[in-house]
Amino acid sequence: MKIHPLITTSDTLAELCERLAKSEFVTVDTEFMRENTYWPELCLVQIANTEEAAAIDPMAEGLDMTPLYDLLTRNEDVLKVFHAGGQDVEIIFNATGRTPHPIFDTQIAMMAISQSEQIGYSNLVESWQGLTIDKGARFTDWSRRPLTERQIEYAIGDVTHLSKIFPKMLKRLIKTGRGQWLDEEMEKLADPEHYRSDPAQAWKRIKAPGRNPQVLGRLRAIAEWREIEAQGKNLPRGRIARDETLADLASHPPKTQADLAKVRGLSQGWKDNEIGKRLMNAIAKAQPMTEDDMPPRTPRGAPLGKEGVLVADLLKLLLKIRAREIDVAARLLARSDELEMLASGVRKNLPVLTGWRYEVFGHDAVDLVEGKLAFAVENGRLKMTHVDDVVDAAPAAPAKDAAPTTDASPTTSD
Numbered sequence: 422m423k424i425h426p427l428i429t430t431s432d433t434l435a436e437l438c439e440r441l442a443k444s445e446f447v448t449v450d451t452e453f454m455r456e457n458t459y460w461p462e463l464c465l466v467q468i469a470n471t472e473e474a475a476a477i478d479p480m481a482e483g484l485d486m487t488p489l490y491d492l493l494t495r496n497e498d499v500l501k502v503f504h505a506g507g508q509d510v511e512i513i514f515n516a517t518g519r520t521p522h523p524i525f526d527t528q529i530a531m532m533a534i535s536q537s538e539q540i541g542y543s544n545l546v547e548s549w550q551g552l553t554i555d556k557g558a559r560f561t562d563w564s565r566r567p568l569t570e571r572q573i574e575y576a577i578g579d580v581t582h583l584s585k586i587f588p589k590m591l592k593r594l595i596k597t598g599r600g601q602w603l604d605e606e607m608e609k610l611a612d613p614e615h616y617r618s619d620p621a622q623a624w625k626r627i628k629a630p631g632r633n634p635q636v637l638g639r640l641r642a643i644a645e646w647r648e649i650e651a652q653g654k655n656l657p658r659g660r661i662a663r664d665e666t667l668a669d670l671a672s673h674p675p676k677t678q679a680d681l682a683k684v685r686g687l688s689q690g691w692k693d694n695e696i697g698k699r700l701m702n703a704i705a706k707a708q709p710m711t712e713d714d715m716p717p718r719t720p721r722g723a724p725l726g727k728e729g730v731l732v733a734d735l736l737k738l739l740l741k742i743r744a745r746e747i748d749v750a751a752r753l754l755a756r757s758d759e760l761e762m763l764a765s766g767v768r769k770n771l772p773v774l775t776g777w778r779y780e781v782f783g784h785d786a787v788d789l790v791e792g793k794l795a796f797a798v799e800n801g802r803l804k805m806t807h808v809d810d811v812v813d814a815a816p817a818a819p820a821k822d823a824a825p826t827t828d829a830s831p832t833t834s835d
Contacts, residue, residue, distance in 0.1 A: 422581060423473040427573055429481035437468075437475055438488035444470040446500040448583040449493065449521070451509045452563040452576055459651045459658070461512050464563035469580035471588075476573050480566065486516070494519035502587045504528050504542050504579075506610065514616040524611045525603075527583065530590055532750035533599040542579065549586045554578065602753070602777055620648035627664045629716055630672050634709040637716075640671035642707035646700060661696075662686060674704050732790060733764035739789055739796075742803055743782050754782045763790055 428434050441447050448469050455461035466477040466489065479486055493501055494517055501521040503509055505528040514520050527545060531537045537544075543554045561572055594600040609615065624644035630636055644667055651658045658664075666686035675681055678701045682692040691697035737760055744751040755773040762771060763786055773783040785805060788794040797806040 422469070422471070422584075424577060424581075425473065425475035427568065428475050428477045429484060431483065431485040434477060434484065434486070435488045437473075437477075438492045440473070441468065441470055442492055442496055442499060444499055446470065446502050446525070446584075446587065447492070448502045448580040448587060449506070449509065450503065450576070450579040450583070451512055453508070453512055454562070454564045455657075457657070459655050460515060461508065462564060463512050463516065465568070465576055467576050467580045469577070469584045471584055474577050474581045474584070476577050478568070480564070490517045490519075493521045497523065500525055502527065502583060504545060504583060505539075507615075510610060511616045514613060518613075520611045520613050520616065522611045524607050525587070526607065526610055527587060527590060529606050529610070530594065530603055532753040533602050534590070534593050534597060535748060536744055536750050538750040538752045545586065546582045549589060550582060552582070554582075599749075605776075606753075618648070618652070620645040620652070623648040625716070627667055630668045632715060634711070634715070636671050637710040639674055639704060639707040640667060641710060641714075642703045643667050643670055643700065646703035650696065650699070670700075670704070675701070677701075729764050733761045735789060735796075736760040736763060736786055738803075739786060739794075739805065740782065742805060743785065746804075747781065749781075754778060755786070760786070763787070 425433075425437070428437065450467045451463060452465040452467075453461045453463050463479045466479060468475060468477065468489070477486075477489060478484065490513065492499065493513055500523050502525045503521075504526065506521075506524070506526050510520050510524070528540055531540050531545065540548070543556065546552050546554055555575065563572070591600075594603070621641070624637070624641040627640060627644055629640065647658055647661045647667065650656075650661045654661075662670075663686050666684065669686070670684065675684065678697050679692045681687050681697050681700070682689045684691075687697075691700070737757065740751050740755055740760065744754060755778065759771050759773045763773070768774065768787075771783075772778055773786065775783075785794055788807065789805075793807060795806050797804055
């Protein structure tokens, strides 16, 4: 495979993208920094196909990234392959307003062909290629220039290894017939709505302190205020105020700006500065949350009762058994909250009861809840058994009042 020098000019990047546009797939990775900013700072992009690989410096002066972004987000003929690509996709969305498509994530794909739920890249490479990756440059400051040869070599390795692993993984998926299982998951990864930052929805990231409409209304207002402050200053949310502080403010709102000095997590200066004034304005304008906007009630944390909790535990055991039997990650089949909803009697709008998930696991899960499925031990291993099968296989018991039978012929008296 040809490895190009670090690309820093627009002409070289355009030529590379023109060649890559003829590929069936490209593997993509990014290096970025976000510890001190709200928006992740893109520092490096690595891309490869089966013949060539390159690292691109988006921080290079005058570099036009348009050809690369068009390849990733507008060219529907080239599959874009990532590993754990959520943050990479977010960065591309922030830069373009679009997401890569079509897309494939090898971490998600591993869930369909193994019991690995969040396999790391190093373990993926070791599993498929028997290689150990040098992690020495993993936590480097990618924003500092110039980049060293070791940094660039490490970064490019992420896509060169992936370009060899992906075809093998695709063959495995085709052989098992599980490729279609991943379609929905990949579309979720490419859905722009997952990466759109709407300050009005920021409250949903914070653990809600109960279901009081007034408290939730204030939480929504101050979470939106924090998001706008963080975006405007390009600072992490936590640098403005921590989630716990927002929850406390929502539950115990200060009456005056001077009271902000007493709030844990805020500095004394908030009692008379401009940011404190904007926070107080947000609290004052907060409206109680309507019933339509309230977070949906879910069985998580809700009383299932002792029997319901036991049923949920049995469903989780069933999930582990089925995942082991078919060698698939349990998380791909069903989530814990879905199983709790099943245990509580919910049967509508559950992914586990639709499509391939229902065929592979959901049908048996419903049977277990309805008493049609039981657990058995065979050769020291726990397995599932349908009750009807057990009954059919059991020898028939003699009738309680049946008369004993003999080989002698009946006799009659004259």
